[in-house]
Amino acid sequence: MTGPARSRRDAAGAALCGSGLHKSYRRGREQVHALRGVDVEVAPGELVALLGRSGSGKSTLLNCLLGWERPDSGVVQVPGVGSPEAAPWTTVAVVPQQFGLLDELTVAGNVALPARxxxxxxxxAAAAGVLGSLRLGHLADRLPAEVSLGEQQRTAMARALVVRPAFVLADEPTGHLDEELTATVLGVLREACDGGTGVLVASHDPAVVASADRVLRLEDGRLG
Ligand SMILES: Nc1ncnc2c1ncn2[C@@H]1O[C@H](COP(=O)(O)OP(=O)(O)O)[C@@H](O)[C@H]1O
Ligand SMILES: [Mg+2]
Incomplete structure (x- = not known):
């Protein structure tokens, strides 16, 4: 028997980290402080749950770690890469809250794209494997518009995992799934962790919390 396939983590096995992250938004004259000095680390092989009520800053934190948003202050370090803007999908892959699937590609086409x-x-073949483990094999040839929200959500998860990335950041990835499919997704994420991938899941799903190695609680832009 061979062990689980290893992820493409960097040789040193260093953590993805954000330190001293502050981010605020201006809305007219109002200033919204989404992050008020957050320090976060995700090590290779661990599954970290990021809990927090709606509006507590979870997506903002993920977006800063991804380089999709720039923090007002603070630093994000991606192992082997440096700044997150430069990180390829093989280093940091994401399951966005809104999925971000390409409408004109099939389910299989979306999932194969990062591998390509x-x-x-x-x-x-890489896409078929991960689609099978997420119980989407029978939908491979459909377009995203022809599958349910939960199926789109798992397609986005498959697209994140297809390249065995060093890190996966998933934004409420079980929000459209029933208990059984949530368990399937968590099982697949755990397998990825066993292969060395570090996973950060923003969620308020108790099933995610129960399967996490570590739980971070974000409240009003601060980690408790
Ligand atoms: N682009 C934006 N402009 C203004 N306010 C924003 C923007 N993005 C997020 N916010 C605000 O920042 C806070 C944190 O949002 P978010 O990170 O999306 O929270 P969560 O993902 O935990 O629901 C909320 O008060 C939200 O309304
Ligand atoms: Mg959010």
Missing amino acids: LAGDGDPA
Whole structure:
């Protein structure tokens, strides 16, 4: 028996970290402080749950770690890469809250895309494997508009995992799933962790909390 396939984590096995992250938004004359000095680390192989009520700053934190938003102050360090803007999907992959699937590609086409861009020898086979484990194999040839929200959500999860990334950041990835499918997704994430991937899941799903190695609580822009 061989062990689980290893993720593409960097040689040193360093953590993805954000330190001293502050982010505020101006809305007219109002200033919204989404992050008020957050320090966060995700190590290779661990599953970290990020809990917090709606509006507590979870998506803002993920977006800063991804380089999709720039913090007002503070630093994000991606192992082996440096700044998050430069991180390829093989280093940091994301399951966005709104999925971000390409409408004109099939489910399988969406999932194969990162593997294709990463130069995988057989992107279609890589996609088929991960679609099977997320119980989407029968939907491979449909367009995103032809599947349910929960199926779109799992497609986005499959697209994140297809390249065995060093880190996965998932924003409420079980929000449209029933208990059984949530368990399937958590099982697949745990397998990824066993292969060395570090996973950060923003959620308020008790099932996610129960399966996490570590739980972070975000309240009003601060980690408790
Ligand atoms: N682009 C934006 N402009 C103004 N306010 C924003 C923007 N994005 C988020 N916010 C505000 O920042 C706070 C944190 O939002 P968010 O990170 O999306 O929280 P969560 O993901 O935990 O629901 C909320 O008060 C939200 O309304
Ligand atoms: Mg959010």
